Structures are given as C-alpha cells and as structure tokens.
Amino acid sequence: MQIHLVKDYNAMSACAFDIIANTLRQKSSPVISLTTGATPAGLFKLLVKAINAGDIDISNTVFLNIDEYVGNQRDVYTVHTFMFERLYNQLTQKPKYFDMFNAGTLNKDYEILRYKHILDTYPRDIQLMGLGTNGHIGACEPGTPFDASAFCAEHKASTIESTMKLYNITREQAPTHMFTLGFREIMAADRPLLIVSGTSKADAVRRLLEEPINESCPASFLRNHPNFTLILDEEAASQLRKETLEWATR
Template identity: 50%
Template sequence: MKVLFVKDYAEMSEKGYELIKEIIETKEEPVISMTTGGTPRGIFKLLVEDIHNGLDISHTTIMNLDEYIGPRDAAYTVRTFMYQNLYDLINVQPHNIFLIDGATEDIENEINRYKEILQLYARDIQILGLGTNGHIGANEPGTPFDSTMFLAEHTEATIQSTMKEYNIERNDTPTQMLTLGFTEILEAKKVVLLVSGKHKAKAVRDFLEGDITPACPASVLRNCENTIVIIDEEAASLLDKAKYL
C-alpha cells in the first residue's frame, strides 16, 4: 500500500483524478468503478471539465461500488448522483454504464447479475471513500474480509452520514445497501482510497495505525500492494507522520 499526503480536498481530488485520467488515456477499453457522496465530488467536476475540453470517454466503461435500497430516482441513490454529477452534464457518454439496481425486488438475482458484469469487465481502478467508522462501500465494522457482494445493513453512524450528505430526514434515509464485498473490491487492478476532513481523522488513525481487523474494515487495504491512499492534512492530523517518511 502506498500513502500520499496532500494539503487539502482540492489537491486530493486532483491526485485522484490524475490516476483516472491516465487510465482513460492509456487503456484501449478502460474500466472505471466509482464511489459517490462528498468525497469524489471534486473528481467528478474535473472529469466533466476535461470531457468538455475533449477527453474521449466513448471507449470507457463506468460502473459503481454500491447502491442504496430504495426508489431509483430518490435523492440519495447512486444512480441519481451519477446522472446529476456526470451523465447529465456531458454530451459524449461512456461506452458502457453499469449501475446496480437498488429498486429490485429480487436481491439475489441482482447480485448475480452484477457479479457477472464484474467478471466480464475487469476494473482498471476502483475508487473508494472512507466512512467515519472505517467502512468502505457498505462493508461496515465486523464484515469478514472474505465478503463478496451482498445486501448490507447500515450502522447508525452511516445512516447519520447519509442524512447529512443528502439533507434528508431520518425516516427518509435508506438503511440497506447492495455493495461489492472486499473480495470484489480488491480484485481491481488499482484501488484508490480518498480521505479528506478532520471528521475522518480518527478513522484514518485506526485504519493506518491500529490493528488489521474487521472492526476497522479499511484496514484490509494495508496488506494490498495495488492500493493507493490519498489523505489530506486534516484527515491525517492524528497520525504519527514520522512513520511515513
């Protein structure tokens, strides 16, 4: 695992986007898997700007890490985020858009469908964010490190984070999510974890300096050579920086 320290959210977004752009420009049929929410918004803005300036994504496949269980057009869904922050803002669309269906009535079938897509389209890069309790995707604390795509129950910390991110009431907030498990996440050729903000500082310390344990889901990344972690100053504020020089 490689750790990069950056100044702030803007630089974190730039460094993360550079990795995505390089893959789009150098691979014949690049496959990008994104996360959503506050962490990658800066990356999406940079991607949209570059597409308007001529970046060709017509040969690119874009998929996603997870999806909330709920109506497809709800404010909080990954589908809504992807269209509002990317697909509705560009004239040239990716070659393939693969989204998980969180409105399905057949969870098992949807998991099998998306697993088949993952097998057909090997991901060049998987973008991740870090939850305040150390979760990645919806792999909450306690999720076994050999998890495969599954229906996850949100912890209260994640529910509160979703409420804040999408400005919705508790009763309107989803409590379940279809998510790639650690097995699928780590199958990507490159895994990039982005972390910004003082509210993530404890999670970063637990992730990097605590035990490697399912109690801190992100700690599974520490033994992965294909992982890059990009952390800004506020998120890194509780770390012993000398360990990383």
C-alpha cells in the same frame, strides 16, 4: 501501498483526477468503478470538465459503481441519482457502457448475481472509494468478514446519520440497506483507490494505517493489496503519529 499526502480537499480531488485521467488515457479499454457522496464530488467536476473539453476520450470506457442504496431508484440519495446528476447528464460524449446495482429491484439475490457477472465481464482498472467515519468502505461496515462477496448490507447508525446530513433528509427517509461489493470484489480491482478528506475522518485514517488489520476497521484490509493507493489531506492525516507521516511521505 502508495500514499499521497496533500494539502486540502481540492488537492485531494486533483490528485485522484490525475490518477484516473492517466488510466483513461493510457488504457485502450479502461474500466473505472466509482463511488459517490461528498468526498468524490470535486473529482467528478474535474472529470466532467476534462471529458467535455476533449482532453479525455471515454468512447471505449466502462464506468461502474461500488454500491447502491436500496430504495426508489430516483430518490435524492441514490447512487443512480448522483451519477446522472454529477456525471452522465453533464457529458457531451458518452462512455462505451455503464452499470450499477439497481436500487429498486424486487429480487435482491438476482441483482447481486447480475452485477457480479458484470464485474466478471469488465475487470476493473481502478476501484474508487471513500472512507466512512467508522472505517467502512462501500457498505462494508465494521464486522464484515474479509472473505465477503457482494451482498446487501444493513447500515450502522453513523452511516445513516451521514446520509441524512449529506442529502438533508429525515431519519424516516434515510435508507437502511445498501447493495455493495464485498472485499473479494474490491480486492480484485487492479488498483483500489481510497480518497479521504477532513478531520471527521482522521480517527478512521489513524486506525487504517496504525492499528493491526482488523474487521473493526474494514478499510485496513486494503493494506493487503499490492497496488492500494491512498490520497489524504492534512486534516484527514491530523491524528497520525510523526513516524507514520514520515513513512507516508518519504
């Protein structure tokens, strides 16, 4: 496990960008699986700027995503909307290929099988993730078995509330289910990369690093991956013990 403790959100975004940019530059056919929401928004801005400036060539890159809400594909909250508004529509060059779960599919079982085939076709160099306030990653909520494969998850109340706040939508408008990679797929990536910022995530970070690996904090399972990389800012690390901080920064 590798931990980067940085000052603030901007530093977290820059650190994550450096890791992803290095992979994009060094690999001949890089595969990057992304996440969406407030946490990676700054990272996306840095990626767009570097790609459009010609500092990074993505002509042989594959972009994937860890999850997708179930609903109208073009609704404001979907991963599809986020990816096109924050990345694909802003790029002056296009990746070799991109894919994600289909939010509006009428056959959920088929869609899961289809996307698992895509993952098998394009092994991931990096799986980017954010951390939920309850410790979830992707849509693997507390209680998700550690042997779970890709599935359609039902959101916990805290996740629904976060979605409502982020996208300024009502409880009736908020999605209640989400396609997600399971732990099997997450751990199959060469490098799981978790980025965390803010005091609202501090308790989840404490549970991730200081409590035993347990399904009550899904992100804790990442500690079993030899290349797990965690980037957190000072606010997110604010509940960690002094000994943990010393260990994390040595």
